[in-house]
Amino acid sequence: MEVSITGARVLFRLPLGITITETQVSMWIIMLVIGLLCKWLTHDLKVKPTSRRQVVAETIVNTINNLLNDVMGVRFKDFAPFVATLFAFVVFSNLSGLFGLFSPxxxxxxxxxxxxVVFIMILSTNIKTNGVGGYLKGLTEPVVFFTPLNVIGEFATPVSMAMRLFGNVLSGSVISTLLYAGLATLSSFVLQKLPGFLANIPIFQLGIPAILSIYFDVFSGVLQAFIFIMLTMAYVSNAASSE
Amino acid sequence: MAETLELLSIDFWQTLMAIGNLIILYFIVKKFLYKPVNEILESRAKEVDDIYSEAENMRKEARTYKETYEDKLNKVKNETDQMIKKATESAKLRSEEILNEAIAEADNERRKAENDIYLAKKKAMEDLSTKVSSMVVELSKQIVQKEIDLDAHQKLIDSAIDKLGESV
Amino acid sequence: MDKALILMGCAIGAGISMLGGIGPGIGEGYAVGKACEAIGRQPESKSDVTSTMLLGCAVAETTGIYSLIIGLLLIFVAPGIFMGYM
Incomplete structure (x- = not known):
């Protein structure tokens, strides 16, 4: 029984060192699904909603708008499509593991x-609000001695965001893999006395990983997506408030 | 076993592709979800606004109508009041006139009657006095004649009485 | 023998690095407990408290995630690097 925990499989390599992996393919599929879903949800909208589709579409838009209003205020209204995109992309990526795709x-x-991308947004918002000088001055506060720490803190934001999402998803998949391997070992140990193919019946792998998958893929996936967009909104609105 | 990436590896192109995919998806979501839904929401808001403004207009109109009607009603009421007042006044005036006329007429009549009565009385008195005097003359004449003509006495008395009867 | 030593060191290091999971565990548990208290006091502000708590938990979890990353690096990446030097 070999347990391998690795990154995405490389499907083919292009020149210039560009590699097309499972991640890219999954992302394209997810983008296609999201695009088609958007198109399907909004393909004949009416002023008086007649279909449930339209209600769903409006609910999504309104929910994101309200969330944005609550967290960031009215002046970030144009930010809504980005937040919606980010949320949809993260949720679908996290859930894609359920459909046998590699989770991007x-x-x-x-x-x-x-x-x-989020870091660039934070930075540009900060510079737009305070100006380049104001931003650089903000790095030296409260005293000049703190500048290295502030710079590290600036870069810690995207790193921690990336690591949080990645770590949560990866830990879920690592634990699932380990559990699956462990259960396989257990069932083959229990059934080792049986003759022939009966020894390979996966009796323990049937139910338990599903429960774990509900937590790691569905609950944790949606929660991490929510946290990702919440953190994005919080950081950006924090950057927009002048110090 | 196919070739795989390291579990924790950072590849420039892959990161760039992730960024690019996010940006592409952003435009997809913006174009296919946000634009139509926002258009619909805006048109709905506009429709609601229209309905509201229409309702407001109708209310205003209704208010103006009401005001006009109230004005008209007040006017009519005033007019009627005035008319009634006028009519009452004229009726009062007329009745007083009639009364005064009647009183005056009655006065006139009475005066006339009194006058008549007075004249008649006077005339009667005059008549009476002339008659009495003439009667006295007659009587005295007759008394005088009787002494003269006894035979004619009876005849004279009769004729005198006749004459008296005629004159009275 | 050296290989085994490197792998052993990496595995022990990964195990130690996962001690960093204690901190977020305690911290998040405390935060959730406080959030429950707050909801108990003011049930009408449940959604606000919940979203704030989730955000705080996510930030508090950062150190745990860091230790997880270190652990993963030690198990999957570090042996290769160290063996490359040999």
Whole structure:
């Protein structure tokens, strides 16, 4: 019984060192699904809602708008599509493990990329609010001696965001894999006296991993997506408030 | 076993692709979810606004109508009041006039009657006095004649009485 | 022998690094307990308290995640690096 915990499988390599892995394929599939879902949800909207589809679409938009209003205030209204995108992408990525796809958020590159986007947003919002000088001055507060710590703190934001998402998803999948392997070992140990293929019947792998998967994939996945967008909104609105 | 990435590896292109995918998805969501839904929400808000403003207009109109009607009603009431007042006044005036006329007429009548009565009385008195005097003259004449003509006495008395009867 | 030593050291290090999971556990438990108290006192502010608590838990969890990353690095990445030096 070999247990292997590795990153995404490399499907093929392109020149310039570009590798196409399972992560990319999963991401494309997820993007396609989200795009089609959006298109399907909004394909014939009416002023008086007649279909349940439209109610769902409006509920999604309104929920995100209300959340944004609560956390960031009215002036970040244009931020809503980004937050919705981020949430949808993270949720679908976390749940894609359920459908046998490789979860893009279990790849550090993906979460790091998204966290870098969020970091750029935080930075640009901060600079837009305080100006470059104000931002650089903010790094030296409260005293000049703290500047290295502040710089590290600035960079810790995207790193911790990326690591949080990645760590949660990966720990879920690692624990699932380990448990699965352990249960396989247990069932083959229990059934080892039986002849032939009967020894390979996975009696323990049937129910227990499903329960764990509900926690790690569904609950934790949605929760981490929520936390990711909440942190994004909190950081950006914090950056927008001048010091 | 296929080739895999390290569990914790950072690849520049992969990170860039993740960023690119996020941005592409952002535009997809913006175009396919947010734009139509926002349009619908806006048009609904506009419709609601329209309905509200329409209702407001109708209320205003109704209020103006009400005011006009109230004005008209007040006017009519005033007019009627005035008319009634006028009518009452004129009726009062007329009745007083009639009364005064009646009183005056009655006065006139009475005066006339009194006058008549007075004249008649006077005339009667005059008549009476002339008659009495003439009767006295007649009587005295007759008394005188009787002494003269006894035979004619009876005849004279009769004629005198006749004459008296005629004159009275 | 050296390989086994490196693997052993990495595994022990990963195990020790996971002691960092204690902190977030205690901290989050405390935060959730306080949130429950707050909800008990003011049930009408349940949603606010819950979202704030989740955000705080996420931030508090950072150290635990860091220790997990260190553990994963020690198990999956560090042996390769160290063996490369040999």
């Amino acid at each position: 958020t279990a790849d550090l590159n993906t979460t790091l990329g998204w966290a870098i």
